[in-house]
Structure formats: structure tokens, C-alpha cells
Amino acid sequence: MEEEKRNVSLRQVIGAMLFAARQPVKISDLFKTIKDAAKNQGEEAEQFASIKEKDVESALRELQEEVGNSQSGLIIAEVANGFKFQTSHETGPWLRELLSIGKPARLSxxxxxxxxxxxxxxxxxxxxxxxxxxxxxxxxxxxxxxxxxxxxxxxxxxxxxxxxxxxxxxxxxxxxxxxxxxxxxxxxxxxxxxxxxxxxxxxxxxxxxxxxxxxxxxxxxxxxxxxxxxxxxxxxx
The missing domain is CATH 1.10.10.10 (Winged helix-like DNA-binding domain superfamily/Winged helix DNA-binding domain)
Structure with missing residues (x-):
């Protein structure tokens, strides 16, 4: 029996890309990557072949709001002309203790x-x-x-x-x-x-x-x- 094809949502794809990226990712780069994947990664990625850049931005904004309201300690921040997952400011003291960072360094x-x-x-x-x-x-x-x-x-x-x-x-x-x-x-x-x-x-x-x-x-x-x-x-x- 042929394995049933599993579809993922655009928000899932965007979330995974932001999580894996080391640097903030621009909307235009998210869009290009998704379109390129539709061409190069086979049938599984073809479901997003016809999306527009505005669709990517809309899905990203929805995901950003969803993550921000999830009380998970994570946010999707818009920084340096792109977007990235990062921990919320409120969780700083516990993260510094976990990572043995101590007090944050301050510029003179x-x-x-x-x-x-x-x-x-x-x-x-x-x-x-x-x-x-x-x-x-x-x-x-x-x-x-x-x-x-x-x-x-x-x-x-x-x-x-x-x-x-x-x-x-x-x-x-x-x-x-x-x-x-x-x-x-x-x-x-x-x-x-x-x-x-x-x-x-x-x-x-x-x-x-x-x-x-x-x-x-x-x-x-x-x-x-x-x-x-x-x-x-x-x-x-």
C-alpha cells in the first residue's frame, strides 16, 4: 500500500526554517527558499509551488502572533531586517543561571x-x-x-x-x-x-x-x- 502523502502547513515550514537558521531570515529569503524547494525537492515540496510572497508574509505574521501568545518563553523577533526565534526577555535570569553567564555585560x-x-x-x-x-x-x-x-x-x-x-x-x-x-x-x-x-x-x-x-x-x-x-x-x- 502506497504511503499516504503527509501535507504540512506553510506556517510549519516557516517555523522550521526560522528555527534552523542561525541568522535572522528575510521574508524574501523565506519565499525564495520555499519556491526553490518546490523545484528541487520533489513532490513533497510542490504543494507550495504557486504561493506568493504575500502568502509567506501572512503566514509568518500569524505564526509570530501564535508563538507570542503561547507562553512558551519564545518569540519570533523582527531584527536586523529579518525574523528569528529567540527567548523572551522575561526569561533572561533563568537562562543566565542555566548557562552560567552571570549578570549581563553593560557598555560604559x-x-x-x-x-x-x-x-x-x-x-x-x-x-x-x-x-x-x-x-x-x-x-x-x-x-x-x-x-x-x-x-x-x-x-x-x-x-x-x-x-x-x-x-x-x-x-x-x-x-x-x-x-x-x-x-x-x-x-x-x-x-x-x-x-x-x-x-x-x-x-x-x-x-x-x-x-x-x-x-x-x-x-x-x-x-x-x-x-x-x-x-x-x-x-x-
Missing amino acids: HPALETLAIVAYRQPVTKSDVESVRGVNVDAMIKNLLELQLIRIIGRSTLPGRPLLYGTTQKFMEHFGLASLNELPGLEQLARVPGEPEQRELNLEEADENEAGAGPMGEPAETEEQTGEQNESDTSEN
Whole structure:
């Protein structure tokens, strides 16, 4: 007797793909994979041969709501322009104990200031960050590179061809951002806690002072164009 064909729902397929993926997966990539499977994986996968991308998005949103309401300690988060399974924030203390992680590491105020400047003004050079903060940021840049929250994305065409920095996908995942458009407004970062007193971080004033002089208005060569591979090199030419 021929074995009865077992059909799976689109939500099951999407859930399994998100669970197996190591990185956030875009809706377009889910759609492409499902369509490719219909061509390459035989009859079992052909049931989704005619689906549209909007069908994938609809099924994903339904699954996201279902998982969020399941009280399973899991959620489907939209981060870094994609979707991924992750544990809910409320379960953090027990997971840290299970994994012997201890208290979560926190960035220092100077590191957060430096990271905020890179995030809002990228691509940005080290000297531009220093002009905003008013102090040397070599150690902060090195620390953020090691934490993989920023990366070298190329070199400016300014004299000396200084390195350009931008944020990473890990930055997006760490702060739960689906895209850089979700960064809070500059007015929310107008005051950044300092030690021992409050320090004002006036990004708008810095933009005015450097209008026409910074890398934001300059053409930049990308990492691929320059062949820059070593992200640990923080020296400026």
C-alpha cells in the first residue's frame, strides 16, 4: 500500500526554517527558499509551488502572533531586517543561571556615546567621532570592534584616507532593531549620562560645525573596493 502523502502547513515550514537558521531570515529569503524547494525537492515540496510572497508574509505574521501568545518563553523577533526565534526577555535570569553567564555585560557610558555617534552618522571616521565627544576614542573604537557592534566599512576619500566605521548586524540584533530607521530621534539622545556629572551630547551642533567637511558628504570607497579585511586595524593613516 502506497504511503499516504503527509501535507504540512506553510506556517510549519516557516517555523522550521526560522528555527534552523542561525541568522535572522528575510521574508524574501523565506519565499525564495520555499519556491526553490518546490523545484528541487520533489513532490513533497510542490504543494507550495504557486504561493506568493504575500502568502509567506501572512503566514509568518500569524505564526509570530501564535508563538507570542503561547507562553512558551519564545518569540519570533523582527531584527536586523529579518525574523528569528529567540527567548523572551522575561526569561533572561533563568537562562543566565542555566548557562552560567552571570549578570549581563553593560557598555560604559563613553562606549555608548561612541556607538551612538557611529550609528547616527555612519559612515564616520574616528576623527569625526572625536570631534563630537571631545576626547580620544581609540580604546572605545577598539572595544566596539571586538564586541562586533561596529565594523570597518571602507576608507574615506579625504586626505590620508581614514577608515570609515558603521554598525553591524550584531548591533541590530543586540538592540532589537529591524532597521536603522527604528533608531530613536536625536532629541532622545540629547543628554547622555556621564561620570560623575551629566554630559551633553549635541550631535546636531557637531553636524553644523562640520557641514561640508565630514565623510557623510564625501564619496567613500567600500570595503570591497579597498580590499579591507582586517577589522581589528583601528589605526588612521
